[in-house]
Amino acid sequence: MSDNAISVQHLVKRFGTTTVLDDISLEIPRGQVSCLIGPSGSGKSTLLRCMAFLEEATDGSIFIEGAPLGFVYDGAGKRQRQSATELRKVRSQIGMVFQQFNLWPHMTALGNVSAALRRVRKMGKAEAEEKAMVQLRKVGLENRAGHYPSQLSGGQQQRVAIARSLALEPKIMLFDEPTSALDPELTGEVLNVMRSLAAEGMTMVVVTHEIGFAATVGNQISFLDHGKLLFTDAPSKAFAKPRHPRLEQFLDTYLDRGASTLV
């Protein structure tokens, strides 16, 4: 099998007549952190959502751990929808964390994490809660297991959401601007959890405006602009001067807004 956890090949996504992803090809090696950066509206979230099959690509292919996601091509090269069973199997390898935490308000942190195990894995209550505690411990929240979302800070809620995804033991974690809804003082705790996941060797794709995180934790940086992937490089190359003119322009705008400086 190839060393790529995700392979995106000539991906095209149109909404009506608008092309939002234009012939994107990207290889994400297993165990690496791939950061998708670029201006607002460049297509980062759409690309990530295609990787989770939350959006259906108009054309092209995505492979997860070598297996096609969503569509297969028949002998005559005609694209066909994958069977529901196969799709479920491929998707089960992917966990996703969104900007909004989407926790059940009427369930505790432990309830939120164990619910997925009970529903998806059909585990009994005791086993699901035991497994859920392991994940809450991992994100540093074992002492908040009995708290409801309203009793948790935004950063803690996002950490519960990460624990909920991890509980299903995905091979790949996709993060869509996981700290964008947080007050600046709460982003650090979430980025730290992501940093330790990366250190454990989790394959991660992260859409982020946290350029410092991308530069220090990312193994590869992909820069999107108007639906095109302008380049994919190691951070040491992507951010070294002279930079790609569009990246330079993006960073100027970004850093002007008073965001953390690029390391």
Ligand SMILES: Nc1ncnc2c1ncn2[C@@H]1O[C@H](COP(=O)(O)OP(=O)(O)OP(=O)(O)O)[C@@H](O)[C@H]1O
């Ligand atoms: N469901 C949809 N229907 C129509 N257009 C859409 C839909 N989802 C996204 N788009 C458009 O696709 C383009 C890319 O959006 P996307 O959210 O992927 O960008 P982004 O780079 O993630 O932006 P941001 O950084 O602001 O989140 C935008 O022009 C957006 O308006």
